[in-house]
Amino acid sequence: xxxxxxxxxxxxxxxxxxxxxxxxxxxxxxxxxxxxxxxxxxxxxxxxxxxxxxxxxxxxxxxxxxxxxxxxxxxxxxxxxxxxxxxxxxxxxxxxxxxxxxxxxxxxxxxxxxxxxxxxxxxxxxxxxxxxxxxxxxxxxxxxxxxxxxxxxxxxxxxxxxxxxxxxxxxxxxxxxxxxxxxxxxxxxxxxxxxxxxxxxxxxxxxxxxxxxxxxxxxxxxxxxxxxxxxxxxxxxxxxxxxxxxxxxxxxxxxxxxxxxxxxxxxxxxxxxxxxxxxxxxxxxxxxxxxxxxxxxxxxxxxxxxxxxxxxxxxxxxxxxxxxxxxxxxxxxxxxxxxxxxx
Amino acid sequence: xxxxxxxxxxxxxxxxxxxxxxxxxxxxxxxxxxxxxxxxxxxxxxxxxxxxxxxxxxxxxxxxxxxxxxxxxxxxxxxxxxxxxxxxxxxxxxxxxxxxxxxxxxxxxxxxxxxxxxxxxxxxxxxxxxxxxxxxxxxxxxxxxxxxxxxxxxxxxxxxxxxxxxxxxxxxxxxxxxxxxxxxxxxxxxxxxxxxxxxxxxxxxxxxxxxxxxxxxxxx
Numbered sequence: 001x002x003x004x005x006x007x008x009x010x011x012x013x014x015x016x017x018x019x020x021x022x023x024x025x026x027x028x029x030x031x032x033x034x035x036x037x038x039x040x041x042x043x044x045x046x047x048x049x050x051x052x053x054x055x056x057x058x059x060x061x062x063x064x065x066x067x068x069x070x071x072x073x074x075x076x077x078x079x080x081x082x083x084x085x086x087x088x089x090x091x092x093x094x095x096x097x098x099x100x101x102x103x104x105x106x107x108x109x110x111x112x113x114x115x116x117x118x119x120x121x122x123x124x125x126x127x128x129x130x131x132x133x134x135x136x137x138x139x140x141x142x143x144x145x146x147x148x149x150x151x152x153x154x155x156x157x158x159x160x161x162x163x164x165x166x167x168x169x170x171x172x173x174x175x176x177x178x179x180x181x182x183x184x185x186x187x188x189x190x191x192x193x194x195x196x197x198x199x200x201x202x203x204x205x206x207x208x209x210x211x212x213x214x215x216x217x218x219x220x221x222x223x224x225x226x227x228x229x230x231x232x233x234x235x236x237x238x239x240x241x242x243x244x245x246x247x248x249x250x251x252x253x254x255x256x257x258x259x260x261x262x263x264x265x266x267x268x269x270x271x272x273x274x275x276x277x278x279x280x281x282x283x284x285x286x287x288x289x290x291x292x293x294x295x296x297x298x299x300x301x302x303x304x305x306x307x308x309x310x311x312x313x314x315x316x317x318x319x320x321x322x323x324x325x326x327x328x329x330x331x332x333x334x335x336x337x338x339x340x341x342x343x
Numbered sequence: 344x345x346x347x348x349x350x351x352x353x354x355x356x357x358x359x360x361x362x363x364x365x366x367x368x369x370x371x372x373x374x375x376x377x378x379x380x381x382x383x384x385x386x387x388x389x390x391x392x393x394x395x396x397x398x399x400x401x402x403x404x405x406x407x408x409x410x411x412x413x414x415x416x417x418x419x420x421x422x423x424x425x426x427x428x429x430x431x432x433x434x435x436x437x438x439x440x441x442x443x444x445x446x447x448x449x450x451x452x453x454x455x456x457x458x459x460x461x462x463x464x465x466x467x468x469x470x471x472x473x474x475x476x477x478x479x480x481x482x483x484x485x486x487x488x489x490x491x492x493x494x495x496x497x498x499x500x501x502x503x504x505x506x507x508x509x510x511x512x513x514x515x516x517x518x519x520x521x522x523x524x525x526x527x528x529x530x531x532x533x534x535x536x537x538x539x540x541x542x543x544x545x546x547x548x549x550x551x552x553x554x555x556x557x558x559x560x561x562x563x
Contacts, residue, residue, distance in 0.1 A: 113537040113563035117544070117554060125538035126563075161563060221440070225540065225559040228441045229382070229395065291545040293554045 005064025006043070006057070007035055007140070008133020010168065011177055021056045031057075036140075036178045041065060064133050067141045068093070078323030081142065082335070085110050085134055089127055090335040091156055093138040094328040095148075103150040106138045108166060109157025110335070114191055116224045118213070118255055120289045120327075121156045124336040130157070132168035139179065151181065154189040154209070156333045160196035170204050183207075184247055191226045192235035201242055207249040209282070210235060214261045215269040223260075236273050244278040255284045255331065256297035262305055271312040280315040287321070287329045351389055351433035357406060359426045363482040366455065367424055368399070369409040369432075377402060377437035379462040380560075384435035385409065387422055393435065394419050397534070397560075399458035399486075401465025410458040410485060441534070441560040443468055448530040451543055453477040453515060456535030456562060461486050464493060473497040477515035477539070481507045516542050525550045533559040 006014070014035075015028040027049060034046045043058045068081035069090075079095040094105040110128040112121045138155075139145060151173065153159045159166045166188070172178040173186065189209040190197060200208070212232055214220040221227040244250045252274070256262050270281070283306055286296040297305070302318055309316040323329050354371040362368050377383075377398060386393035400408035413420045426432065443450070443463050450460045450472055457476055463469065464486075474494055478484050481502055490498045500509040501518045511518045516539075519525070531547055533540045540559045547557055 113561060115537045115540045115544075115559060115561050122537070123541050123545075125536070125541060217440070219555075221558065222555050225561045228439050228558075228560050231440065291548060293548045 007064035107155035163196035453535035
């Protein structure tokens with residue numbers, strides 16, 4: 001049986017471990033510092049902790065930092081990294097450098113349970129929840145770690161289907177004792193699992209992005225089975241209870257599908273349901289996946305959709321498609337084949 | 344599915360019986376109306392993080408039935424299986440929109456994903472429907488007598504790990520793949536794991552069923 005991982009634990013959890021191992025109380029802060037502020041690869045490198053205590057720690061725990069085992073680079077500079085996530089399981093992480101910012105798109109689950117019609121990860125099914133350590137490790141172990149300016153939870157998985165580890169990972173990333181990143185540089189993207197979304201809104205100041213993809217209930221149901229459980233109407237209704245006029249941002253993701261959700265009536269309905277909510281919309285090009293009945297809207301349709309929403313007073317932008325040639329673009333991440341090969 | 348914000352009300356268990364290995368049917372008195380296909384959140388205590396379960400009984404039944412299987416690592420179901428008549432549970436109001444229509448349609452389920460279709464059957468919506476139910480063992484076809492009595496030859500049991508005197512020995516997906524033609528103008532209602540839903544949806548789309556006619560509920 002593999003040893004428990006230290007990376008991903010909070011100060012209170014480390015304090016409990018230190019107490020259980022009968023180490024001096026101050027050792028907890030030293031361990032936290034080694035975990036999140038320094039670049040070590042082994043417990044033995046915690047040089048200000050006594051050899052006896054390092055040995056005690058190593059008997060029961062491992063550091064829990066895992067470097068990516070593979071990377072691919074797109075012609076547009078986007079890089080996709082493959083991280084191990086337990087026996088025979090893997091996750092993908094996309095690093096997207098731009099002129100003024102470098103965004104890391106992290107995964108929160110191995111696979112996904114939500115089954116959205118347009119998503120490659122959904123076709124993989126669900127294999128495993130990631131721990132907070134495995135989520136944060138995607139940042140910690142990235143070769144370009146120092147260049148990251150923004151984190152988006154838009155990789156594999158539905159973050160709000162893994163709410164405890166999601167919140168813990170956000171705590172580690174944003175705390176002074178952790179990675180010390182501003183919550184204003186972090187966006188969690190979800191299809192809108194309302195109970196976990198409420199927990200997030202009440203306990204975090206990170207930005208939120210909601211996958212809308214259709215403002216019409218029946219149509220969204222066909223694209224996203226979650227609509228049967230948590231409707232977009234109820235999601236928006238909850239969001240209207242929060243203040244979005246400050247620095248915190250709410251945005252809606254909208255994959256544009258030819259002849260499905262790119263009409264004038266969609267513009268009108270989006271404007272109607274979002275009335276009174278200070279928000280923005282990101283239009284996303286659909287990236288074709290196997291066996292899909294869906295097609296991407298053309299560029300002209302996307303531009304006209306953007307202009308129509310803008311004319312209704314909703315700040316709308318078209319998200320630049322990145323990493324499509326290495327299957328790192330939106331909706332394309334999947335480790336299904338790797339998992340199959342390992343079975 | 345985890346649910347954390349709903350107000351829960353107390354109900355008294357009237358029975359909790361094992362209907363197959365690791366599979367139970369929990370019952371309590373019906374004190375509310377609902378639409379077949381809807382779910383309720385259930386917890387064992389008012390402060391619990393409840394989980395969502397499809398109602399598996401008809402709209403006019405005196406009792407609400409909940410079909411569930413024990414998840415060995417689950418926080419709720421191992422304890423739920425120990426409930427006896429007279430014990431308390433806490434439930435939310437019914438919610439959800441996995442509704443079926445009258446007229447011809449296909450119901451496709453695996454395992455306990457049969458629950459909403461049982462509610463639909465018991466609510467008189469079984470006419471003109473074809474039900475494909477997948478299970479690993481021959482004991483996985485919960486409510487088979489009830490479905491068989493009403494649906495007759497339109498009730499197809501697909502068993503993936505045992506052979507028996509049933510309609511199809513193999514997976515639901517294999518059964519569907521072997522159908523030469525599937526009506527493209529009928530609705531297909533899917534309920535079960537995300538793996539099943541995604542795979543079945545791909546098969547239906549490949550057989551020219553418009554995705555607008557595929558309605559899926561995923562157990563998560």
